[in-house]
Amino acid sequence: MNDVKTKQAKVAAHADEVISLDGLEGKTRPQQLAIFKRFLKIENHRIKLAHRAGLDGFQVAGNRSDLLDIVLGKVFDEAFQQFAGEVDAEDGEQFPIALVAVGGYGRGLLNPGSDIDLLFLSKTATTSLSKATNEAVERVLYLLWDIGFEVGHSVRSIRESLSQAKKDFQVFTAMIESRFIAGNRKLFHQLEDAFYRRCVVPLGEDYLQDRLEDRRSQHAKAQTIYLQEPNVKEGQGGLRDYHNSVWLTYVKLRSIDLGTLVKQGLLSDNALQEMEKAYHFLLTVRNHLHYAEKHATDVLTLRLQGVVATAMGYPQPTILRRCESFMRDYYQHTTNLFMRSNEVLDRFKLESRSNAWGMHRLGALTLAWRGREEFDGFYAENNRAYASSPDIFDEDPGRLMRLFRHTQIRGLRMSPELIDLVQASFAMVNKTYRYNRANRETFEAILSSKGSVAWSLRQMHRVGFLGRFMPEFGALTCLVQHEFFHRYTADEHTLKTIEVLDGLVGEDDRSVAIYQDIFHHLEDPFTLYLSLIMHDTGRAANARHHEDASALLAAKVCNRFRVHPSRRSMILFLVDHHLTFYRTATTRNIEDSEVVAEFGRICGSKERLDLLLLFTYVDSRGTSEEGWTGWKESLILQLHRTTRDYLRDSESFARGLSEAKSELREKVEAKMAENYGAEIEAHFFGMPPRYFNFRSSKTVVSHIRLFRKFFESLSREIEDCLDVLQPVFEWQPEPDKGWTELRVASWNQSFLLARVSGALAANGINIIAADLFRRKDDVVLDLFRVCRADYTPVENTSTMAAVEKTFSESIKVKKFSFQPLIKKAVASARAAVHEELHIPTRVVVRNDPNGRHTLIEIQAADRIGLLHDIFSAIAGFRCEVCHARINTERGAAVDTIYIWDASGKPLDDRKQMKDLEETIQTLVT
Numbered sequence: 001m002n003d004v005k006t007k008q009a010k011v012a013a014h015a016d017e018v019i020s021l022d023g024l025e026g027k028t029r030p031q032q033l034a035i036f037k038r039f040l041k042i043e044n045h046r047i048k049l050a051h052r053a054g055l056d057g058f059q060v061a062g063n064r065s066d067l068l069d070i071v072l073g074k075v076f077d078e079a080f081q082q083f084a085g086e087v088d089a090e091d092g093e094q095f096p097i098a099l100v101a102v103g104g105y106g107r108g109l110l111n112p113g114s115d116i117d118l119l120f121l122s123k124t125a126t127t128s129l130s131k132a133t134n135e136a137v138e139r140v141l142y143l144l145w146d147i148g149f150e151v152g153h154s155v156r157s158i159r160e161s162l163s164q165a166k167k168d169f170q171v172f173t174a175m176i177e178s179r180f181i182a183g184n185r186k187l188f189h190q191l192e193d194a195f196y197r198r199c200v201v202p203l204g205e206d207y208l209q210d211r212l213e214d215r216r217s218q219h220a221k222a223q224t225i226y227l228q229e230p231n232v233k234e235g236q237g238g239l240r241d242y243h244n245s246v247w248l249t250y251v252k253l254r255s256i257d258l259g260t261l262v263k264q265g266l267l268s269d270n271a272l273q274e275m276e277k278a279y280h281f282l283l284t285v286r287n288h289l290h291y292a293e294k295h296a297t298d299v300l301t302l303r304l305q306g307v308v309a310t311a312m313g314y315p316q317p318t319i320l321r322r323c324e325s326f327m328r329d330y331y332q333h334t335t336n337l338f339m340r341s342n343e344v345l346d347r348f349k350l351e352s353r354s355n356a357w358g359m360h361r362l363g364a365l366t367l368a369w370r371g372r373e374e375f376d377g378f379y380a381e382n383n384r385a386y387a388s389s390p391d392i393f394d395e396d397p398g399r400l401m402r403l404f405r406h407t408q409i410r411g412l413r414m415s416p417e418l419i420d421l422v423q424a425s426f427a428m429v430n431k432t433y434r435y436n437r438a439n440r441e442t443f444e445a446i447l448s449s450k451g452s453v454a455w456s457l458r459q460m461h462r463v464g465f466l467g468r469f470m471p472e473f474g475a476l477t478c479l480v481q482h483e484f485f486h487r488y489t490a491d492e493h494t495l496k497t498i499e500v501l502d503g504l505v506g507e508d509d510r511s512v513a514i515y516q517d518i519f520h521h522l523e524d525p526f527t528l529y530l531s532l533i534m535h536d537t538g539r540a541a542n543a544r545h546h547e548d549a550s551a552l553l554a555a556k557v558c559n560r561f562r563v564h565p566s567r568r569s570m571i572l573f574l575v576d577h578h579l580t581f582y583r584t585a586t587t588r589n590i591e592d593s594e595v596v597a598e599f600g601r602i603c604g605s606k607e608r609l610d611l612l613l614l615f616t617y618v619d620s621r622g623t624s625e626e627g628w629t630g631w632k633e634s635l636i637l638q639l640h641r642t643t644r645d646y647l648r649d650s651e652s653f654a655r656g657l658s659e660a661k662s663e664l665r666e667k668v669e670a671k672m673a674e675n676y677g678a679e680i681e682a683h684f685f686g687m688p689p690r691y692f693n694f695r696s697s698k699t700v701v702s703h704i705r706l707f708r709k710f711f712e713s714l715s716r717e718i719e720d721c722l723d724v725l726q727p728v729f730e731w732q733p734e735p736d737k738g739w740t741e742l743r744v745a746s747w748n749q750s751f752l753l754a755r756v757s758g759a760l761a762a763n764g765i766n767i768i769a770a771d772l773f774r775r776k777d778d779v780v781l782d783l784f785r786v787c788r789a790d791y792t793p794v795e796n797t798s799t800m801a802a803v804e805k806t807f808s809e810s811i812k813v814k815k816f817s818f819q820p821l822i823k824k825a826v827a828s829a830r831a832a833v834h835e836e837l838h839i840p841t842r843v844v845v846r847n848d849p850n851g852r853h854t855l856i857e858i859q860a861a862d863r864i865g866l867l868h869d870i871f872s873a874i875a876g877f878r879c880e881v882c883h884a885r886i887n888t889e890r891g892a893a894v895d896t897i898y899i900w901d902a903s904g905k906p907l908d909d910r911k912q913m914k915d916l917e918e919t920i921q922t923l924v925t
Contacts, residue, residue, distance in 0.1 A: 019074045026854025028144075034077075036071065040730050043067050046293065049110075049754035054313065061109035065101075068110060069181055072099060072118075072144075076182040079139040096123055096133045096183040099140075100191075101219055103152070104777055107246075107256075111286050115150035117174060121187055122157050129155075129340065131850045134803075158191050165199045169210045172199060176250050198256060204251040211244055212345075226336050226478070226492030232671065233298040237334025239286070241281045241341040252348055264419075266347040271340045277338035285330065300330070324480045331489055332479035339462060346384075359494045373410075376402060378418075385412040392426040397433060400425060400465065401442045404785050408456040419463050429468040440561050443469070447529040451505030451517070455500040456871040457533075459778035472553045475540035487624045490539050494803065496531050497622030516639070527567050528611060530557070531574040535619065551576040551922050574606055574615050581616040583636040585897040587857070589883045590642065591693045591771075594850060597653075599639065609647060612642050612646050618697070630737055631768060631785070642694060660692070665695035672704065679704050686775035703743070703781055706730050710745040710779070726750070729804050731844070733795045739904030740767055740794040744782040748774050751882055754872035756782065759807040761865040762821035763799060764789050770884040789864070822865040841925055845917040847906045853882065853898040854906040854913065862893040868922045870897070893924075 016489060019039055027035070042262050047067065051060045076099050099105075103117035110116070112777040120137050120734045122129055124195060137155060144151050154162065165172040176795035180188040200207075218234050221712040225236040233239045250256050253264065258275065289297050290306040300308070302916040309326035316322040349451055377399055378854035385407055393400055400422065405416065414422070433439060460466035467474025476490040488496060504516045522528060534557060538549025558568040581603060588595045591812050605611040620628045646653040656705045665684050672680065683704050684692075692700075710728040727746030734740060745758055769785040786794055794800065858870070867886070874881055875899070881897035900906065 007175050007294050008087065014037045033143070033419065036075070036143070039784050040071065040147065044574075051287055051291065056280055056843065057282070057287050058280045060287050061283050064112065065105065065110040066106045068105070068116065075140050076141050076730050078290070079136040079652050080183070081141070090421070093184055093186050096130070096138065097121065098180060098184040098187040099182040100188055102177070102179050106174065106177040106179045108179060109283065111283070111290050111294070111296070113290035113293060114716070115152060115296070117152040118176065119161070120153065120155040121161065121184075122155060122190055123184070125157050126155050126160065134642070135871065144911050153754065156572060158187070158194055160195060162181050165195065166203060169207055172203070173247060176247050177256060192903065200251055202227065208248060208251055215244055223274065224488060224492050225338055225795070226331055226489035228487050229299055229301050230330070230334070232282055232289065232300055235334070237338035238729065239276070239279070239282050241337050242275060243307075245275070245341045245344045246350065248344060261344065261347070265342065267340070271343060274336040275340045278333035279328070279331045284312070327480040328478045335478070338870040346416050346510050365781055375406060378403065378406060380410060380412055383412055384415045385416050385418055386415045387421050390421060393428065396441070397428045398436070398438050398651045400429065401439045401469070404456050404465070405442050405446055407459060408449060408452055408740060409535055414463070415458065422463050422465060426464065426468055429465070434469060435560060444561070447526045447739070450525045453529050454502045455496060456494055457498060457579050460493065470533070472537045472557060475536060479540055480661060491537050493622055494533060494536055497618045498529065500618040500621040502527070515614050515617050518610045524567065527570050528574070528615070531571045531615065532618070534571070535575050535578045547576055547579055561644050567583045570608070570611070574611060576604060576611055577612060578615055581612050581636060585639045586632055587885050589690065589885070589898065590635060590639045592690045593693060596639070596642045596646050597650065600643045603647065606644060606647050609640065609643055631739065634737075664692060664697055664700065668700050668704070669699050671697060676704060676708075679708060681861060682775070682777060683707070686777050706745045707779060707781070721813050726808055728821070729800070731794065731800045733793045735793050735795070737784040738791060738793060739787045742784040742786050746780055746782075748778045748780045752780070752874050753782065754868055755786070755807055757819035757871050758822070758868040759810060759867070760786060761805045761868050762806050762818050762825055763803050765794055765803065765863060766869050767800075767886055769886050772882055772884065774880075774882070818868055822868070826864050841892065841921070843917055843921040843924060845913045848898070852906065853900065855903060856897040856899060858893060858895045858897070859923060860893050866893055866924065870920055873900055873916070874924060877912065879907070879916075
């Protein structure tokens with residue numbers, strides 16, 4: 001503290017030396033500005049150096065506030081020097097104005113990019129201020145603006161200030177932490193006293209309710225503490241939660257010092273220390289953000305996480321590990337601050353059970369009573385659980401586990417006192433405790449209560465019990481997931497998946513009916529819930545394939561819990577294959593009967609297939625709400641239907657595909673005129689077998705007609721002696737599905753895909769899926785699902801015509817470049833650019849195990865024109881694309897492209913495969 005005062009004294013002395021009234025007098029405005037700017041530049045640089053040297057964020061922000069106080073005092077003195085002769089030296093009583101810091105600056109902490117809010121508090125109504133006073137106020141403001149400060153200000157009397165505070169709770173909040181800077185100190189003290197008597201006392205409860213609603217709103221936007229890119233200020237457990245506790249304490253106890261809560265017995269000393277440590281940590285992080293970006297910013301993006309982690313001196317050798325360690329600290333601090341700020345609300349009895357701050361919906365067992373009930377050493381009152389005595393867990397350690405079953409059944413939240421008691425008893429949660437049969441059975445009962453499991457697990461996790469009872473899950477606490485499509489930490493993702501599962505109970509939503517039906521008929525929910533808890537535990541081991549590590553840990557837990565072999569088998573299957581359904585549906589050609597059969601053999605039974613479908617749904621929804629699209633769900637449900645048919649009878653499944661093709665042909669012939677006979681024969685003889693799987697007669701009819709249009713246009717081109725062959729385009733918008741199907745019929749020609757994808761990109765259109773078929777007569781049918789840059793279907797006929805025109809122009813020129821057109825399309829569309837998202841790039845070229853294709857697997861930042869570049873590269877290697885699965889998630893392209901060589905076989909030249917891989921890697925980097 002003495003060092004801080006010494007530094008402040010040195011700054012003040014420097015200011016007296018450089019910025020004296022005598023020194024400023026007679027100087028022109030530019031000269032005065034130069035003096036102030038030079039002083040600020042030197043002192044701000046000193047503060048920045050101290051920040052870089054590791055000075056605590058609280059002190060850095062305090063030093064910046066102190067510096068500004070000094071500058072403002074000098075500016076104020078210079079502007080109001082005409083009143084100097086009339087001023088009482090002690091309180092400046094004769095000044096007509098008091099200069100007051102309000103809002104964030106009022107609490108004496110100023111981050112590098114933060115603006116300042118000032119109140120010019122006047123003795124009289126602002127309408128009756130003298131000309132000299134108004135000019136002095138303007139002089140202060142203009143000087144501050146010219147220096148470069150962002151200043152929010154108001155000029156009000158005491159009466160006007162109180163009137164505004166009563167009308168606007170934002171003004172009310174700003175005045176709670178108001179602070180005197182210069183001028184009439186007595187006037188400021190009068191405001192302080194009047195504000196408390198006339199605003200806080202009569203309106204305090206209304207204000208607190210307003211703050212609670214604001215807090216709920218902000219937390220609802222953030223959804224969770226454990227966002228991948230959290231908001232340091234407004235997010236759950238952010239700086240604003242600390243501020244809210246201060247404001248609450250002022251309204252209740254007329255103090256902005258949270259130490260008052262400790263003195264009043266409303267908060268433990270340990271709890272206050274956790275809040276203070278979190279606050280200091282967050283201020284340090286915010287300082288780093290502002291210095292790094294050179295302006296105010298509060299979102300801790302993936303890019304900035306690496307910058308801040310390095311700047312804060314995290315010692316890990318790689319940026320990835322530094323980020324992981326830093327963010328783990330971040331989440332731990334915000335968790336502590338979130339919990340302790342909730343505790344403050346609880347202590348003041350402001351929090352109701354209806355708003356459980358992250359505990360989410362209870363289950364069907366929730367009771368709506370508010371009376372007192374005693375049970376098992378506890379009692380319930382106002383929907384909170386309390387301990388009957390401080391010795392209840394020493395008397396019976398099993399109560400620790402039973403407590404969570406009691407709160408689940410009764411819909412109770414634990415009181416702050418009970419939470420402290422639980423955490424003080426963690427030493428007894430040892431190996432013996434985990435193997436104890438009664439404890440295991442109680443935990444099984446918790447996991448067997450459909451619809452109310454997530455809420456209980458959150459309570460267990462929030463107080464730290466779940467990770468101690470299940471160390472495998474505890475290792476996931478605050479673990480950052482570096483996969484760009486994950487929005488949450490590993491532990492939060494797991495709890496989110498369980499919330500999604502719970503949410504299927506009692507919902508009346510036809511869109512989730514298939515998942516509800518599976519869950520409704522599930523006789524052993526424990527198996528599914530335990531599988532969800534364990535499915536990502538392998539991530540803590542940093543294993544290449546975390547599902548394998550997770551399965552090993554799940555086996556270990558099953559042994560400890562003495563799980564019956566049949567249940568164990570299902571748990572290990574779900575954990576080991578929790579990604580298989582999604583990967584198969586979104587990266588493989590699920591219209592290939594061999595792919596369906598392979599997946600069917602993995603599942604082995606309809607029960608496993610159904611449970612894996614349900615698991616995939618909740619896991620995907622718990623990963624990122626935006627990532628669960630109608631397109632992906634349609635692929636997953638198609639795979640589920642066809643695999644179910646396979647499992648019903650694998651032999652009849654294969655036979656059924658053949659029979660289905662015959663039935664399909666009969667339906668097509670019935671719908672088409674007799675003069676299509678030869679074309680129908682050519683189509684059913686020449687199209688590859690996978691084309692006919694799961695395709696309707698209506699669709700096949702439209703494709704045959706499309707080929708007739710192509711041949712008719714071909715005849716006209718030959719008659720006109722044209723040198724180019726124009727494909728036929730057909731567009732089918734699907735507004736309900738969010739895409740348009742583009743059908744292209746053409747001769748099989750080199751660079752066809754590259755030109756089609758280039759024409760689409762040049763007009764700002766994205767390809768989200770592609771399926772490509774070559775007939776034996778060497779004509780091709782290319783099916784694309786496309787959408788606009790805003791992910792809406794292409795419905796404008798002029799846009800469709802523009803695509804076809806661009807393609808036509810491209811085939812008239814031997815070396816046509818789409819790049820200028822693509823750049824123009826990107827600029828005009830102002831498509832979303834994910835600059836903050838550093839997506840790990842991966843390109844793998846390998847042969848499919850079935851020996852029929854070569855696969856190109858790509859993960860990279862998505863952009864308009866990416867597929868054009870990739871298809872051009874493939875054509876340049878004289879390869880043909882036969883199938884493609886195109887996926888886009890949060891600005892990332894996750895694509896699997898199936899190719900052949902010119903003879904229709906997978907590539908066998910290792911060097912060629914390596915060269916192709918390196919070429920595409922260059923394109924996507």
